């Protein structure tokens with residue numbers, strides 16, 4: 119069996135991942151038509167490329183269907199319970215940097231910290247009869263962060279995209295999402311809480327723990343990892 123290397127199939131992470139491997143003598147490329155999710159690996163034996171959504175790579179690693187995978191730290195830590203028992207980070211790749219943050223409307227001049235948010239949430243519930251809504255797709259990470267930060271009286275509402283728009287659309291009062299330049303937040307009149315972020319994320323190469331059970335796959339995996347200088 120060959121080593122299966124999972125790489126994001128499109129978007130911001132794919133090209134930079136190809137560049138990162140290329141700079142280390144391992145050439146990744148897409149084959150076939152623009153729309154065909156097929157690819158090849160040159161420069162090292164016994165490795166095949168699996169093009170996947172970045173969001174699915176954590177699950178594929180945990181299931182052992184791919185041996186190595188590139189995806190964001192945020193997606194691994196959100197999607198895998200006890201992620202460090204399932205995957206091992208081999209290298210931070212130095213791109214795809216983004217912070218997972220909590221943001222509130224700029225107009226909330228009294229809310230800058232988690233303590234302020236907790237007070238605002240209690241006041242909101244007293245006034246409106248329902249809990250303050252925070253829109254996010256990072257349910258697990260955000261719930262843990264708010265619990266540690268002492269924020270109690272809120273509810274998470276699911277948002278799988280365009281999360282910053284939920285406040286304007288009146289489906290949430292606050293959001294928790296990834297930001298890099300901050301432009302999307304500013305354009306939607308939101309400000310980041312003056313606290314450490316929930317998580318600082320970047321693209322990372324992970325190895326599936328417990329994958330590569332046969333000797334040939336283990337040897338090919340070791341050769342690839344050595345070739346990458348890890």
Ligand SMILES: Nc1ncnc2c1ncn2[C@@H]1O[C@H](COP(=O)(O)OP(=O)(O)OP(=O)(O)O)[C@@H](O)[C@H]1O
Pocket residue numbers: 129130131170171172173174189190191192193214215216296297298299319
């Ligand atoms: N603005 C940004 N700048 C840098 N990195 C970002 C930004 N937004 C998201 N990311 C990172 O890119 C990675 C992939 O996110 P993305 O939402 O594109 O994946 P996805 O949901 O699997 O996409 P798709 O399902 O459309 O393939 C995540 O790790 C995320 O942290």
Ligand SMILES: O=P(O)(O)OC[C@H]1O[C@H](OP(=O)(O)OP(=O)(O)O)[C@H](O)[C@@H]1O
Pocket residue numbers: 278279280281282295296297298299300301302303
């Ligand atoms: O700080 P910025 O540089 O403005 O980037 C942040 C935006 O980028 C991501 O969205 P993406 O483009 O992946 O679209 P999405 O809303 O569909 O997730 C993220 O969810 C933010 O909305």
